[in-house]
Amino acid sequence: MSKLFSDENKAAFLGPLNVNNPVAVQVLGICSALAVTSQLKPAIVMGLSVTVITAFSNVIISLLRKTIPNRIRIIVQLVVVAALVTIVSQLLKAYVYDVSVQLSVYVGLIITNCILMGRLEAFAMQNGPWPSFLDGIGNGLGYAAILVIVGFVRELFGFGTLFGYNVIPQFMYDAGYTNNGMMVMPAMSLIIVGLVIWAHRAYNKEEK
Amino acid sequence: MKLNTNGNVYTFCYAAVMVIIVAFLLAFVASALKETQEANVANDTKGQILAALGYDKATVDVATVYAEKVQDNVFGGGELTPYEGKFNTTYGSLIKNGELHVFTGTTAEGEQAYVIPVVGRGLWGGLWGYIAVNEAKDKVLGTYFYHESETAGLGARISEKWFQDQFIGKPIFGEDGDVALTVVKAGSAQKENEVDGVTGATLTSNGVAAMVKDGLTAYEDFLGGATACSNEEECPACKTMDEKECGGCDKACDKACESNNVEQ
Numbered sequence: 001m002s003k004l005f006s007d008e009n010k011a012a013f014l015g016p017l018n019v020n021n022p023v024a025v026q027v028l029g030i031c032s033a034l035a036v037t038s039q040l041k042p043a044i045v046m047g048l049s050v051t052v053i054t055a056f057s058n059v060i061i062s063l064l065r066k067t068i069p070n071r072i073r074i075i076v077q078l079v080v081v082a083a084l085v086t087i088v089s090q091l092l093k094a095y096v097y098d099v100s101v102q103l104s105v106y107v108g109l110i111i112t113n114c115i116l117m118g119r120l121e122a123f124a125m126q127n128g129p130w131p132s133f134l135d136g137i138g139n140g141l142g143y144a145a146i147l148v149i150v151g152f153v154r155e156l157f158g159f160g161t162l163f164g165y166n167v168i169p170q171f172m173y174d175a176g177y178t179n180n181g182m183m184v185m186p187a188m189s190l191i192i193v194g195l196v197i198w199a200h201r202a203y204n205k206e207e208k
Numbered sequence: 209m210k211l212n213t214n215g216n217v218y219t220f221c222y223a224a225v226m227v228i229i230v231a232f233l234l235a236f237v238a239s240a241l242k243e244t245q246e247a248n249v250a251n252d253t254k255g256q257i258l259a260a261l262g263y264d265k266a267t268v269d270v271a272t273v274y275a276e277k278v279q280d281n282v283f284g285g286g287e288l289t290p291y292e293g294k295f296n297t298t299y300g301s302l303i304k305n306g307e308l309h310v311f312t313g314t315t316a317e318g319e320q321a322y323v324i325p326v327v328g329r330g331l332w333g334g335l336w337g338y339i340a341v342n343e344a345k346d347k348v349l350g351t352y353f354y355h356e357s358e359t360a361g362l363g364a365r366i367s368e369k370w371f372q373d374q375f376i377g378k379p380i381f382g383e384d385g386d387v388a389l390t391v392v393k394a395g396s397a398q399k400e401n402e403v404d405g406v407t408g409a410t411l412t413s414n415g416v417a418a419m420v421k422d423g424l425t426a427y428e429d430f431l432g433g434a435t436a437c438s439n440e441e442e443c444p445a446c447k448t449m450d451e452k453e454c455g456g457c458d459k460a461c462d463k464a465c466e467s468n469n470v471e472q
Contacts, residue, residue, distance in 0.1 A: 038361025069219040076226060083230045087237050094241040097248040098266075155361075164368075184362065184408045 012123070013134040016142040023146040023193065024200040028114040033147055033193055034186045036106060040163055043151030045099075046106050047144025053088065054116050055136030057081045061124040062132035068125075077120045078111075085111050115143055150192045158183030253297045254278070259352040260323050260338035262316035278313035278323070283430045288312070299325035299336070303426050310430060315340065321349050324427050328419025331411040333357040335366070335419050341380065345431045348389065351375040353416060363412030374403045380424060380431065387424045391417035 022028045029050075036042045060080050061068075068076050089107045092100035110116070119139050124132040155161055157180045160168035168177065182188050212218060254274040255265035263273060280295065281288040288310055296302060299309060303325070311323035321340045328335045333356030340349040351372045358364045365371060375389070379401050382388025391414070394407040405413025424431065 036360055038359075042360045067213065067222070069213050069222050071214070072219055072223055075223070079226060079230055083234060086234055090237050090241050090245070093248065094244040097245075097252060101252070158361075181407060 009131050009134050012127075012131045013138040016135070016138040017145065018142075019204060021142045021146065021200065022115045022118070022139050023143055024197045026118065027197075028118050029143050030190075030193065032106075032109045032113055033143075033150060034189045035109065037147055037151040037154055037189050038158065038184055038186075039155045039161075040148065040151040042106070043147040044144070046109070047140070047147045049088075049106060049110055050113055050115065050143055051137060051140025053081070053084055053110055054119055054140045055133050057084050057116060058119055058124040058132040058136035059129045060084070061120045062127060062129045065125050073125065074117070074121070077117060081116050081120070082111050115139055146193065146196060149196055150189050153192055154183045154189060158188075249297050250295050253295070256352045256354065257311055257313075257323050257338050260340040260350045261313055261321060262340070262350045278311050281310045281312060283308040283310050283427070286429075298327075300327035300334075303327065303423075308427060308430060310427070311338075313340075315349055319343075319349060322430075324423065324430075326419050326423025328415055328422065330355050330358050330366075330415040331363055331409075332359070335412075335415050337416075337419065337423075339375070339420070339424070341431065346380055348375045348378045348380060355412070358412050359409070362406065363409040365406045365409065366412060366416055371406060378403065385432070387421050387428070389420055389424065391420070 016022055020026065023030065023033055032046060032050075036046045057077075057080050061077055064076070064080075085107055089100060119136060123135045127135070152162070156167065160166060160173075160179050168179075251270050255270040257278060258268065258270060258273055259265045261277070280291040282291045291309065296309065302309060309325060313321060313323060315321050320343045322343075322345065323338050323340045326337050326339055328337075335353065335355050335358075337351060337353035339351050341347065342349050353366045353372060355364060355366060358366065374397075378389055380387060380389050382401060388401040390402060391405045392402045393410065394405045394413070396402075397404045405416075
């Protein structure tokens with residue numbers, strides 16, 4: 001067991017959550033961070049889906065890594081990711097139809113998420129299945145964390161709700177408070193991601 | 209023996225084998241799950257019809273309630289005939305071909321209602337919905353709308369309850385006898401037949417407005433045709449026309465008079 005959670009493996013898992021965050025530090029997966037974060041729920045669903053897919057495609061590529069011809073490795077990675085996403089979406093459609101309806105738009109976005117390709121190329125091609133699995137989970141969760149922060153801010157100030165429930169009390173509206181329509185626009189999520197990156201870097205600088 | 213993973217032959221073979229394996233895998237998954245998926249889609253469509261009738265499709269047992277409360281009919285020649293074929297899950301092409309499905313059922317409150325499928329286009333992809341109208345066919349009792357790929361948090365909000373519930377109780381026809389029910393800019397709904405759109409999703413809201421208008425207009429014969437003619441005496445044209453041409457209703461009657469230049 002101790003070998004399973006060695007320092008290196010811990011670093012593979014914890015690194016992307018903070019100091020090596022895929023969105024804040026590597027600046028990957030920004031497009032989907034803009035597209036699905038106007039409300040909290042799609043942001044969470046997207047974050048979890050990416051976590052699962054990254055972890056499993058990492059494992060598969062890691063198992064195949066010694067056999068993959070170097071010149072077509074990107075194509076092989078893409079085929080693995082696309083096949084995995086397709087199978088998962090088929091399974092969802094058959095067994096949890098409601099979830100698949102909610103995910104419909106995002107499944108396509110997962111295939112094109114740079115984090116997946118980035119991790120496959122940078123980590124899974126050089127490491128064994130178990131560290132790759134941890135790396136996938138870590139990166140997925142690091143990505144999900146940013147999405148949740150952005151989604152939280154945008155939904156709270158854009159709609160006055162969280163998970164669709166009203167959280168801003170009526171007397172605030174009566175007193176002249178209004179929802180900020182700007183928050184609903186994709187441009188605002190870019191600004192929020194920028195602020196998150198700023199805060200993240202300032203914090204990590206202090207630590208050093 | 210160490211494989212030369214950079215050779216041409218190896219690369220080609222690897223690609224070929226990989227593609228064949230993935231193709232078989234996907235084909236197998238797709239065909240193994242097809243039946244369950246189709247059943248899910250049919251069940252979900254029934255759930256949407258129930259949602260238009262005011263049931264909560266997340267909590268009721270869709271298959272049982274649907275079988276109990278709803279009947280699938282086809283409208284033709286002025287009357288509804290029960291539909292016996294395979295349950296349809298999309299209605300766009302059927303409406304275009306003139307096969308007008310009307311679902312009869314009772315709402316969650318126990319009121320008799322007709323449910324009409326409507327199909328349209330939003331900003332990024334298709335929209336569809338079901339509109340429940342009352343027995344007199346002049347008021348909306350409930351709606352259900354959904355979309356293929358509208359923006360989450362913006363256009364996708366047409367599938368939320370607050371938007372759909374705005375339609376309840378709205379009259380369908382305006383004074384001129386045409387479909388007047390429409391969606392306007394968010395916050396500007398004033399008239400009786402206007403509904404607020406979604407903030408930041410004007411194009412999707414316009415899509416819903418067009419879908420409602422076109423959809424209900426396609427069913428105009430059904431919606432306008434069933435009430436008995438109350439002013440037959442006042443409209444001589446009606447007496448001379450056969451019933452099908454006249455439609456037997458006030459509105460058709462007025463229109464016929466207009467076109468025949470008959471004074472009422």
